[in-house]
Amino acid sequence: MFQEPDYRENLSLMLSQVLDDIGVNESIVIRRRRMNMLTETMNYITNRLINQNLTVYYLGSQSEGTTTIGLHSDSDILICDYGYNIIQDWSEWEHCKTNYLMIQDENTTPGYCFLQLLRHDEPFPATVIPDRHHITDRSGRILLKNTKSNGIIPGSVDHGPSNAIQGQPGIVDKDHVLAYPCKSWPQSASCWLERQGIGRWPTQDMRRYAASTGCFVVATGSKVGVYPELEWRISTSLAERCLMSNLNITQIRCYVLLKIILKSFLNPQAEINISSFMCKTVLLHCIENTEQSIWKNNNLFTCLTYCLLELHACVQNDCCSHFIVQENNLMAGQFTAEKKHDLLKYITELIQSDGNGLLIIDIDDLGQRLQVKLNMVPHGGYNFQSLLEIHKNLMIQTYVNIANIAGQTGECHKFVLYYLHNKSIMTIKQSVSKLMTFRDNGNRFQHAAFKILAPFIFTTYGSVLASSSIGENNQVSPEALVWLSAGLNSDISSSRLKLASVFYSTGNMEKAELILIHTEQQYYSYPLLPICNCLHKQIHVTAEFMWVCGEQSEDCIKHITAFCVRFMHQEINCVPRELQYEMFRSTQDDMIHRDKYRDYWMNWAVVDSLPFLFFLQYKIYSHLQKHQDQQQALSKLIRIIVTDKNLEHRETAFNILGQCMEQENTHQQALNCYLLSLQLRARNNAAKFHICKLFSRILAGR
Template identity: 75%
Template structure:
């Protein structure tokens, strides 16, 4: 098997080069993993701060670094509900918690379990059905149905055990998989610790890690179960992530190739005949059964062939054993006889073609790039992105995702906050420094919240002293580097609101200079379902010149004022906090539209609006008109505005102050075109028409 002819070795080396060029290389894999683990850390801190007792784990190809642009892999996020205790032994029962006992019996599909509800006051079974999510079986056990989480995630569609948020503009699809955690290792997987692969892989360190992480149960039943709505699948996701993190680059490339073959040949219309998880499982079995010295670049094609032979055997026998829970057959009930024959035929043909099938794969131009490498076509026949360009684009995309995560987590942190709760949140926030990832996540989240805290403190004291207290100024200053503009603009707004126009003007001038010193990419908050602006080549280059932490210096966030900051908000923007009429409230989703009680505005329009107001107070009329012109131009030409309706509303009020009522009315009508409901433009129009009619 592994005594390769020269052409196979040459094909393997060329194939490795192609995969390196399209981003499957050590540097990119490490980057992908780190950024996803950092996003996991940001999410962890956010959930702890808002007392949301769940932990999110970023899993799958995106977090493993086993994907490419062309594969367009989903984001897989396992959402673990932490206030439920899953036990396998009565000694694990916890007083006061919701406890479930994992049941495995002769009627339970291997790799699955039933969850029996226990009492919270003593370790005994519950005997009465508490709600519609539970059912009593023939033995009188009260069992939890796996339909409990159906429809939990808004705008989601059922997708196996997950809720898949699909078609979100500018973002890849995200599968949110709800789960419960069990602290102990699944009894059905105990044999895995005794199994010894060739070259002792997985290592004892990996197995010790697995033993310490326990397992999850996710709400899905087996396809061959008699009671599919009662079974819960046992998941060893963290252990599988650990295994994938310990693969070498050739093994990762082999897995990427398997997924490309899967997508192009075996699931060509997007149907799921063989899943990528099955391919991953086949790969892990193959690694376990071979010597580690085999998995080298010069053997890539032979390793791929070996995996395909193993996959063919699985399809032929209707049997693909879960890598950790071997009794769990991933292919049980998966294929009809006709589909099984068809898949076996395709895999056999691909193997027999001895690599020619790879030349047909158009995902990431793999086939064309391979033809060039093998001198089958002239080197100038195709115009490919260079490996460096692809790396830069991937890196910029990862950085932008971190900024988006930061912005959206900040919104959730600000929900339901007041002076008292913000002080508590700041104290809790200062404690998150357990490890390096949490420290980095802290540096992303903290400045935005510090700024909001300082602004709330100032708003509270404006009515008494009309000044910024030294303590508030400390917090406002601590948040200045949250991003390139939003916290600076809030500080300028604070000084404007206290009448210190000179300081406000100085900050605004400096912020404008900074804004145009680098190519920037505005980060959309989650208020609108709108595409994230595409990255420009200039922004990509700027990203590559920045460190991970410094990306916030080229990304402007929206400026957010919660109700408690109202005294730090210009009057024209305060109206946004009262945008909803009683009729509008009917059309609000309180789970998502809480921001409608705030004032939110894009950084650039707010910058020019504040300049207009400050220069008006300073009686610098030329600069005032320049600021107004910039505001108009920004609204007309900037395609990346997330709150265009708000920008039109504040521009309309500027036009009213300029005594240009017709232009003001036009602005309000254009605002309503952006958002017909929950838009304060309706109030502005009524107010404007009343003023015109009464002559006041």
């Protein structure tokens, strides 16, 4: 079958070149995988720091690197709650944990199970229904409904930072699913561990790793199940991720081609007849049942044809067996007889076209590019993106990945602050110690995530220590300075501004001035991206920033981002008096209008970096009696508030500007600032207090 004519070999080579051109190459695949694994690891570390027993897994095409710009693939997020213990054998029961027994009987669809609630004090079935998420079946078993997953609220504090940036402009959409862990390998997949295909793939090492990952039960019922609300799908996602990470570039390209064909011909107008997971399963079966030597670039088209033949057989037989849990038929109840007839027709036509069907694919201009490669048309015959333009777009996607990491960093920091808010210094110290274990004992992704997250946590800890010592004797303790110094390189500005604010609060104006001068110089040395996450607004990004970002790894975050500055209540002695009002912005009536899942940052003083920098300059130059520099700082503060599109806390910036105007004795301008602030945020705004204070001052004649 695999001794093909020369034209097929030539077609395969040209097809491989086209896929290379549109970004399906080893370099881009590795970069995509690294960025997603790093995001996953940052979530993992954050959830450990805030004592959330959750792990967030980033799965699917984005994490595998099996996508292109034109496919617009989403990112699948599996949120696993390790507070539950799913067992397949009574010996796995754990004392004082929420235990569920996996039940597979004549009432469950193959590949699915029921979850029977067990007692937490001894290994026996539970007899009391605990809540509305449970139901008693005819046998008297208390079963968990999969509708409990409806409680997941994207972006909620209860589930940590995993949902940080869903639906954000420029960021891929995310599909969240709730899962519970089972430490042991699924009994229904035990035969897979011994199965050996023609190509001796997967290897024994892969199988051993897969078995060590256990499995999940996912809150999804079968379409053909008798009790769909009670069924939980058995998932081997981590084992599947291991298999995908061990594919060679030809196998990855074959899978991408299957998905492009799927979107172009088999699932028109966003219909879901055949899923990309079915295509992945078909590919894995084909790899298992062929010699590894055939999976090379000059045989790509033949491999694709083989996969299409296998897919045709699956549709013909209404059966696509899960690669690992073979009893699970992925096509059960998936399409009608009429739809099956159409699918078989389309797949047959594609196979019989002997490659001509590929020439009309619009996604990523694949058909046109292939025609040019095959010299079927002159190079100027089509107007599609040049390789330089594709490279630019891939760099934009790299920016998206870097921006994703940066955004996740800000979100993780925000959740850690949420957990540490009003906690004791000892509790914060314990969190820092826990963080250090990832530096000392972590894997390579944990080391990388530590390098990004740690400076923000160090700065917070140092600032809390400084606030405590300032409150006692108006001095900054040496320990506080050590931690503040350790966090200076979090980004270009936020940690440095905190240190400058600490020195300002203790009257050390000269040191504060030097830090601000250096920070301002750094701020304008690079095309920077302001990061905040508090309001989830769209960020305006320059082409220069995208280019710089695209050429760098995630380490560039420290040099090309400027995070907002966040102060908790425990840091109040390090905060200028004018900014302290932001910690008390809400009246009791205002609290009613807060979103509890998004607005908890309102308990802190939060300000964008650049306005805070110029405000500190204004105050410091006032103390140093450098009046010309003071007025220049005021002018910069006004200009940045009016012109900078990236300010997320513009109302706060207006509030501190208003207080500068009060210091200038221009009361009307101060009032205008507060009114402009209220126009931006009518509630939960300290401007109300500033207005009252201003009127009181005017009436007092001061």
